[in-house]
Amino acid sequence: MVHTLKEQDVKYGExxxxxxxxxxxxxxxxxxxIMFGGFTSFYIVFxxxxxxxxxxxxxxxxxxxxxxxIGSSVCLFLAAKALKAxxxxxxxxxxxxxxxxxxxxxxxxxxxxxxxxxxxATLVNNNAAISLIYIVSGFHLLHIFGGLCxxxxxxxxxxxxxxxxxxxxxxxxASIFWHFIDILWIYLYVFLLLNS
Amino acid sequence: MSTISLxxxxxxxxxxxxxxxxxxxxxxxxxxxxxxxxxxxxxxTGIIMAVIAMGLSILFRLQLAWPDTNFPILETFLGTWxxxxxxxxxxxxxxxxxxxxxMVFFVLTAGLSGTFSNLLIPLQIGARDMASPFxxxxxxxxxxxxxxxxxxSFFIQTGPASAGWTVYPxxxxxxxxxxxSALGMTLWLISMIMFVASSLMGGINYVSTVLNMRTxxxxxWKMPLTIWAFFLTAILGILSxxxxxxxxxxxxxxRSFGTSFYLSDIVMGTQVLPNEGGSPILWQHxxxxxxxxxxxIVIMPxxxxxxxxxxxxxxxxxxxxxxxxYSLIGIxxxxxxxxxxxxFVTGMNPLLGGVFMITTLIIAVPSxxxxxxxxxxxxxxxxxxxxAMLFAIGLVSFFISGGLTxxxxxxxxxxxxxxxxxxxxxxxxxxxxxxxIFGMLAGVYHWYPKMxxxxxxxxxxxxxxxxTFISAYLVFFPLHFLGLDGVPRRYYAFTEFEFMQxxxxxxxxxxxxxxxxxLAQVAFLWNFFYNIFRGKKAPQxxxxxxxxxxxxxxxxxxxxxxxxxxxxxRWPYDYSKPGSEADFxxxxxxxxxxxxxxxxxDFEGNTESExxxxxxxxxxxxxxxxxx
Numbered sequence: 001m002v003h004t005l006k007e008q009d010v011k012y013g014e015x016x017x018x019x020x021x022x023x024x025x026x027x028x029x030x031x032x033x034i035m036f037g038g039f040t041s042f043y044i045v046f047x048x049x050x051x052x053x054x055x056x057x058x059x060x061x062x063x064x065x066x067x068x069x070i071g072s073s074v075c076l077f078l079a080a081k082a083l084k085a086x087x088x089x090x091x092x093x094x095x096x097x098x099x100x101x102x103x104x105x106x107x108x109x110x111x112x113x114x115x116x117x118x119x120x121a122t123l124v125n126n127n128a129a130i131s132l133i134y135i136v137s138g139f140h141l142l143h144i145f146g147g148l149c150x151x152x153x154x155x156x157x158x159x160x161x162x163x164x165x166x167x168x169x170x171x172x173x174a175s176i177f178w179h180f181i182d183i184l185w186i187y188l189y190v191f192l193l194l195n196s
Numbered sequence: 197m198s199t200i201s202l203x204x205x206x207x208x209x210x211x212x213x214x215x216x217x218x219x220x221x222x223x224x225x226x227x228x229x230x231x232x233x234x235x236x237x238x239x240x241t242g243i244i245m246a247v248i249a250m251g252l253s254i255l256f257r258l259q260l261a262w263p264d265t266n267f268p269i270l271e272t273f274l275g276t277w278x279x280x281x282x283x284x285x286x287x288x289x290x291x292x293x294x295x296x297x298x299m300v301f302f303v304l305t306a307g308l309s310g311t312f313s314n315l316l317i318p319l320q321i322g323a324r325d326m327a328s329p330f331x332x333x334x335x336x337x338x339x340x341x342x343x344x345x346x347x348x349s350f351f352i353q354t355g356p357a358s359a360g361w362t363v364y365p366x367x368x369x370x371x372x373x374x375x376x377s378a379l380g381m382t383l384w385l386i387s388m389i390m391f392v393a394s395s396l397m398g399g400i401n402y403v404s405t406v407l408n409m410r411t412x413x414x415x416x417w418k419m420p421l422t423i424w425a426f427f428l429t430a431i432l433g434i435l436s437x438x439x440x441x442x443x444x445x446x447x448x449x450x451r452s453f454g455t456s457f458y459l460s461d462i463v464m465g466t467q468v469l470p471n472e473g474g475s476p477i478l479w480q481h482x483x484x485x486x487x488x489x490x491x492x493i494v495i496m497p498x499x500x501x502x503x504x505x506x507x508x509x510x511x512x513x514x515x516x517x518x519x520x521x522y523s524l525i526g527i528x529x530x531x532x533x534x535x536x537x538x539x540f541v542t543g544m545n546p547l548l549g550g551v552f553m554i555t556t557l558i559i560a561v562p563s564x565x566x567x568x569x570x571x572x573x574x575x576x577x578x579x580x581x582x583x584a585m586l587f588a589i590g591l592v593s594f595f596i597s598g599g600l601t602x603x604x605x606x607x608x609x610x611x612x613x614x615x616x617x618x619x620x621x622x623x624x625x626x627x628x629x630x631x632x633i634f635g636m637l638a639g640v641y642h643w644y645p646k647m648x649x650x651x652x653x654x655x656x657x658x659x660x661x662x663x664t665f666i667s668a669y670l671v672f673f674p675l676h677f678l679g680l681d682g683v684p685r686r687y688y689a690f691t692e693f694e695f696m697q698x699x700x701x702x703x704x705x706x707x708x709x710x711x712x713x714x715l716a717q718v719a720f721l722w723n724f725f726y727n728i729f730r731g732k733k734a735p736q737x738x739x740x741x742x743x744x745x746x747x748x749x750x751x752x753x754x755x756x757x758x759x760x761x762x763x764x765x766r767w768p769y770d771y772s773k774p775g776s777e778a779d780f781x782x783x784x785x786x787x788x789x790x791x792x793x794x795x796x797x798d799f800e801g802n803t804e805s806e807x808x809x810x811x812x813x814x815x816x817x818x819x820x821x822x823x824x
Binding site: 024030036050123125128 | 404409442
């Protein structure tokens with residue numbers, strides 16, 4: 001029994017139809033949002049039942065790191081634009097820029113933890129709201145590592161020779177995820193600021 | 197259109213130069229990315245886990261029936277867990293905990309959704325494979341890892357987790373509280389995180405595949421009800437499992453790092469613990485925000501499967517196709533706002549309890565719609581009692597008998613009495629346990645020819661059904677009365693309380709029924725595994741069904757269909773359509789080939805088709821027979 005496969009059908013299984021895969025990422029974004037929603041609802045219910053939040057002035061490092069993260073998002077946006085314009089050279093530079101800003105962000109987060117720690121607001125704490133600051137920022141940092149993998153993937157693409165469609169796909173995936181974790185952090189930061 | 201690839205379905209050695217990858221044993225059977233193979237992996241792992249969990253239940257049923265008898269054989273197998281042939285209290289708690297965990301998550305979530313979503317979504321919507329086959333493979337292997345880690349806790353000195361399948365803190369949060377809160381609990385949590393990762397990878401894939409990869413003509417309202425059920429189940433999972441992760445993470449921090457998310461004012465023996473300010477009730481909120489949708493994650497695929505099986509074997513269109521879908525959607529939405537009914541006795545504000553009570557009771561509406569639709573489909577059908585059909589009808593029976601007690605438990609005032617008694621155990625074992633497992637078995641009997649290309653024995657199937665059906669009722673029905681009398685669940689030695697001693701004889705009866713039910717599964721296991729190799733070869737469409745999966749060749753091939761994916765023209769339930777010669781019209785048959793059976797509403801307002809139909813009727817149908 002010999003069957004023939006038509007060209008369009010074979011291509012279907014390959015990389016060209018990227019819509020379902022991009023959709024997968026969007027669904028991951030949804031579920032990740034819900035996990036953080038779980039953490040912050042814990043915070044809200046906890047704070048409401050105890051009549052107290054974390055009660056701290058958040059370290060400045062969190063503010064700087066937020067600005068840096070916004071900067072990295074802008075950088076990545078420009079990288080995507082450069083790719084669209086066919087300018088691989090500046091795409092590479094901008095991707096590296098995003099990487100560096102992400103690393104600075106990570107450093108600042110750790111710095112903020114150490115500032116918290118030195119003021120006595122430790123992870124092991126009888127105020128669960130304070131412990132939760134570490135948890136949400138820590139889990140957000142894990143997402144940053146995930147995002148870095150996507151950006152590295154783009155960089156490998158930019159240095160290696162891959163088809164333009166694939167490079168565009170990688171860039172889109174990285175952009176969706178990176179802008180998501182950017183917005184996610186702003187949400188978490190503002191949440192922690194407002195619910196002190 | 198150029199021909200660039202040849203696929204030979206019989207001889208795997210012949211390849212042209214185009215990239216049809218050479219499959220090795222590892223890529224074909226182990227790290228397979230083919231949805232059909234992954235479905236089989238999920239099914240067989242699920243069956244193995246189900247047998248283990250059933251074995252655990254027999255062990256604790258022995259203790260409940262004969263609390264004062266020694267069974268030396270138990271010591272032979274279980275060693276210090278059953279010194280002197282008596283199951284120890286610690287181990288008893290571990291048994292009920294792991295039985296629940298395995299059944300709810302590993303069998304009825306992964307085993308059920310993992311098997312049938314994987315098998316049927318691409319086949320019934322007309323796709324070559326999942327949106328991301330790689331993620332799909334990863335989903336299975338995370339599940340497998342979760343199973344291994346969960347089972348490994350039987351081989352450590354302190355034994356498996358013992359805080360019940362809901363692992364409420366503070367019991368679960370303090371490693372020194374009981375033996376089962378030590379390493380076993382840590383393994384439980386790790387296993388659960390892996391399980392959630394697996395479920396999410398699977399669920400995300402299912403949703404993306406259903407929304408993006410349907411074949412030409414397959415709009416959402418032409419999808420079989422199975423697909424609707426799997427799709428909505430996957431959405432439930434995506435929206436609820438992450439919350440469990442959040443809860444579990446905080447529990448891990450409480451256990452291993454000394455935080456106080458769930459802990460406050462604890463005295464262990466004479467020692468006052470430093471934890472302050474936490475609240476164990478918060479765990480219950482996070483857990484049941486997942487936990488309640490979870491019971492619908494368990495039952496909805498089973499409901500979808502029975503819709504399909506009942507319609508096919510009644511040779512009738514499913515009654516109320518749209519109502520079925522809206523009911524599923526209703527259940528999906530409502531399931532997120534009822535979690536508080538598990539927490540009526542936590543000191544919840546009675547007003548809030550009232551709200552949860554109302555939302556809970558509203559779920560009776562879509563559930564009843566579904567039940568009546570099943571019955572209306574059966575009504576005056578040309579019923580073929582295949583084993584799959586029997587199990588599907590069994591599901592309807594359990595869904596009714598177990599669902600009715602849900603109305604009792606949904607009432608806060610009644611639940612305060614019945615909470616944590618055997619009444620609850622009876623309720624959920626019927627409506628969620630038995631109903632879902634019967635749906636799963638219906639699916640296995642129905643799609644076995646699709647999975648393995650061979651038929652199962654019907655006779656063994658009937659034996660399996662009747663023994664299982666009767667013993668399931670004999671096991672779970674008496675438990676209602678224990679519960680009404682106030683016998684609490686999870687107790688190791690309920691006979692220590694004088695007023696409960698009269699229930700001992702009932703427990704002996706229930707245990708014998710459970711043993712018979714367990715032995716009945718041997719008929720299934722033999723039927724299943726023997727016929728993979730020796731079964732009668734299956735025809736392409738053994739049940740004369742309309743859906744797309746039966747248009748694929750019996751021999752599996754990568755990409756499912758040789759050549760083009762078929763186009764879909766009609767809904768999947770054109771059985772016994774008046775005017776049609778055959779009693780089924782597959783979805784791939786265009787209306788132009790069935791002029792004698794077309795109905796005005798088939799054309800969905802397409803005036804051109806209506807005109808062609810009218811012209812045909814004017815020529816071919818005598819005026820007296822015209823319908824309109």
